[in-house]
Amino acid sequence: MTCRLVLPAALRDCAGGRRELEASGTTVREVLDDLALHLPVLERRLRDESGRLRQHVLIFVDGVGVRGSAELDTPVGVDAEIFVAPAVSGG
Amino acid sequence: MIGTRKGLVIARSRDDRRSWAVDDIRFVNLDVYSVAVDARRDPVRLFAGAGSGHWGPLLAHSDDLGKTWVEPESAPIAFPSGTDAALVRVWQVQPAPANQPDVVYAGVEPHALFRSDDGGVNFSLVEGLWNHPHRPKWTPGNGGACLHTVLVHPTDPQRLWVAMSAAGVYRSDDGGSSWAPANRGIQAYWNPEDQRFPEFGQCVHRLGMHPERPQRLYAQNHFGVYRTDDGGDNWQTIETDLPSTFGFPIVVHPQRPETVFAFPLQADGERMPPQARCRVYRSQDAGASWHPLSSGLPQDPYYGAVLRDAMCADSGDPAGIYFGTRLGEVYATRDEGESWNLVVNHVPDVLSIRAALLA
Numbered sequence: 366m367t368c369r370l371v372l373p374a375a376l377r378d379c380a381g382g383r384r385e386l387e388a389s390g391t392t393v394r395e396v397l398d399d400l401a402l403h404l405p406v407l408e409r410r411l412r413d414e415s416g417r418l419r420q421h422v423l424i425f426v427d428g429v430g431v432r433g434s435a436e437l438d439t440p441v442g443v444d445a446e447i448f449v450a451p452a453v454s455g456g
Numbered sequence: 457m458i459g460t461r462k463g464l465v466i467a468r469s470r471d472d473r474r475s476w477a478v479d480d481i482r483f484v485n486l487d488v489y490s491v492a493v494d495a496r497r498d499p500v501r502l503f504a505g506a507g508s509g510h511w512g513p514l515l516a517h518s519d520d521l522g523k524t525w526v527e528p529e530s531a532p533i534a535f536p537s538g539t540d541a542a543l544v545r546v547w548q549v550q551p552a553p554a555n556q557p558d559v560v561y562a563g564v565e566p567h568a569l570f571r572s573d574d575g576g577v578n579f580s581l582v583e584g585l586w587n588h589p590h591r592p593k594w595t596p597g598n599g600g601a602c603l604h605t606v607l608v609h610p611t612d613p614q615r616l617w618v619a620m621s622a623a624g625v626y627r628s629d630d631g632g633s634s635w636a637p638a639n640r641g642i643q644a645y646w647n648p649e650d651q652r653f654p655e656f657g658q659c660v661h662r663l664g665m666h667p668e669r670p671q672r673l674y675a676q677n678h679f680g681v682y683r684t685d686d687g688g689d690n691w692q693t694i695e696t697d698l699p700s701t702f703g704f705p706i707v708v709h710p711q712r713p714e715t716v717f718a719f720p721l722q723a724d725g726e727r728m729p730p731q732a733r734c735r736v737y738r739s740q741d742a743g744a745s746w747h748p749l750s751s752g753l754p755q756d757p758y759y760g761a762v763l764r765d766a767m768c769a770d771s772g773d774p775a776g777i778y779f780g781t782r783l784g785e786v787y788a789t790r791d792e793g794e795s796w797n798l799v800v801n802h803v804p805d806v807l808s809i810r811a812a813l814l815a
Contacts, residue, residue, distance in 0.1 A: 375485075375511065405529045410511035413542035414534040421510045455510040 366391050368445040370400075372407075375451065379407035388447070393424060394437040396447060411449065421455025424448070457502060457522075458780055458800070459488030459765075459808035464504050466522045467799050473776050473790050476799045479522065486514075490765065492549035493812040494576065496557050500814060503576060505546030505562070513543050515562070517576055521814075533562055533570050533579045539586065541566055548765070549576070550606040553667070556613050563603035567594050567620050571632065584633045585618065585626065590656055597621030597659050597678070598724075604764055605660075610667035617673065617688060622659035625675065627688050638688030645679050662764045664706045666713035674716050674743065676706040676764075678724060683743050694743025699730035705767035709792075710775045714742045717777055717793065719762040727761045734758035736779065738793050752796035753787060760785070763807055770811035780806025 370388045372380055380386055386404075390396035400408040411422050417434045418424070424431040425448040431439050441447065458465040463481040470477075483506045490505030499519050507513040515532045516525040535541040548563035560576035563569055568586050570579035585591075594601065598621075605619035614631045617638065624639040637656040644651075644658050659678035666672065675682040675691065679701050682691040695701050700720040709715035718737045722730050729735060734755075735748040760781035770776040777793060780786040782805040787796045 375508075405531075406527055409514075409531055413512060414531060415537075415540060415542045417542065419510065419512050451510040455508075 366441065366443055368396060368441050368443075368447055370396070371446060371448045373450055376407060376410055376449065379410060380404060390441055392437065392441055393426065393431055393439045393447070396441055397437070421452040423450040423452050425450070457491040457493065457504070457808075457810045458786055458803060458806055459491045459504065459506075460780075460784070460804035460806055461487050462804035464488045464491065464506070464522075465800065465803050467786070473770075473772070473788060474797075478800050481803070482522070482525065483516075487807060489807050490546050490549045490562075491808045491810045492551060492560075493810050494551040494560065495771070495812050495814070496551060496554050497575060500812070501576065503549040503560075505549055507545050513545050515546050515549070515576075528577055530578065532572070532577060533564060535568070536581055539581070541568070545600065545602065547602045547604045548606055550608065551576070552608045552613065553610045555611065556608075559608075559613075561606040561608065561616075563606050563618060563620075565603070566601045567591065567603050567623060569603055569606065569618055569632065582632045584628065584630075585635050588626070588635055590623070590637065593657070594620060594623035595657070599764075605663045607663055607665045607673070609670050611670075615670075615687070617663065617665075619660040619663045619675070621661065622657060622678070624656045624658035625660055625663065625673075625688055626656075638684075639691070640689065641684075641691035641693075642675065642677060642682055643680055661704045662706050664708040664716060666708045666710075669713040672713060672742070674706045674708060676703050676718060678702065681706070681718065681743065694739070696744065697746040698737060699748075703762075704764040705762055705779065707767045707769055707777065709777075710769045710771060711773060712740070715740050715792070716743060717767065718746075719767060719779060721761055728759040729761075732757040732759060734760065736777075736793055736796075749789075749793040749796070751794060752789075752798075759783075765808040766806045768809050768811055770813055772813045776811055776813075778809055778811050780809045782806065 466479040467476040486506035492503040494501040502518040516527045544565040550561045552559035560572040569582040572579040607617040609615035626635040627638040664674040703720045734753040735750045737746045760783035767779040784803045786799040
């Protein structure tokens with residue numbers, strides 16, 4: 366299942382300069398697993414090596430916030446938009 | 457190489473360190489806690505350990521003197537599954553001596569040592585230290601649970617030392633398989649009076665060693681300046697003439713093992729130079745006596761500090777000594793500290809610094 370990942374400016378260098386890219390998965394976790402295969406440096410910006418979402422990374426699926434690692438199994442629908450943002454708390 | 461709170465700055469001199477040209481800042485807005493120059497390699501390899509409060513840590517290297525940087529697709533430093541740990545920060549990148557040409561060590565947060573056998577592209581956890589029975593009792597210092605100093609014996613690759621805040625100094629004599637604390641004589645002043653010399657738990661800020669005399673180490677602690685002449689079995693204070701025993705860096709002269717430099721601060725609760733005077737202290741007798749050096753340094757009241765990895769020496773003769781401040785200045789001397797010159801000013805606060813003379 367293909368979705369659209371929208372990146373903040375700080376991460377575009379990790380995606381070849383792109384603001385948006387396509388990724389696959391039926392949950393947020395699967396989308397990040399797909400990123401780990403194709404753009405591993407970008408994936409490391411979002412999750413640490415233990416698989417946890419970084420503390421100050423925000424992810425929204427079609428505008429609804431995913432609250433940390435506990436909600437990585439949030440479903441991702443066909444053509445969903447996954448929006449990534451830095452939390453104000455992180456810097 | 458100047459690692460700052462908001463990026464990496466490289467200053468280059470083509471006239472024997474008299475004047476400097478400064479590159480544009482790289483790794484913008486990332487804190488660069490560790491920098492390293494691996495001059496064993498041809499071409500020379502530079503390292504930058506950087507991080508972001510949002511996007512986590514990274515380790516990158518450059519084989520063209522900083523023009524381009526590579527961050528490997530496979531994370532160079534990562535805790536293996538089963539440890540339930542994740543890399544927070546790369547505090548130290550330390551190429552081993554020339555007799556181990558592909559070995560690079562990295563000290564990280566949380567307290568751990570990693571080793572690379574391929575020149576710093578892929579690192580593995582040194583499990584002997586990670587599995588040390590003391591580790592659950594190690595506590596973080598104010599800067600975090602950092603392994604900030606790695607020293608490797610110049611001729612015996614089996615012997616190495618690490619320093620951690622606030623766990624103390626540990627030594628291995630079998631290449632990292634096993635480790636023993638090496639803190640005898642170093643005080644943990646905050647403990648009750650009858651417990652001030654524990655086996656471990658000291659807050660060491662930095663170690664220094666001269667490769668011609670590897671049994672002698674110097675330590676700047678969270679209050680306390682020390683020397684050992686037996687590889688860390690026993691430590692003695694070397695504080696005569698120092699205006700304060702608090703500070704972060706300690707650097708040994710690259711040609712003279714008896715000469716050492718420090719930058720004292722008033723106290724942990726007053727992290728600025730004593731009497732607000734910007735002065736490097738130098739000992740030329742292995743710490744038996746110390747003398748202030750201030751020619752060329754700011755003469756006005758001064759409130760900057762120098763962090764643990766923000767002072768270094770180059771490989772030149774005469775040697776260059778460098779330090780960067782939290783006020784964003786870098787000073788250098790090429791006459792043993794008798795006079796200092798500004799390398800760069802108004803960069804972000806300096807976290808780490810390395811200098812090398814390249815042909």
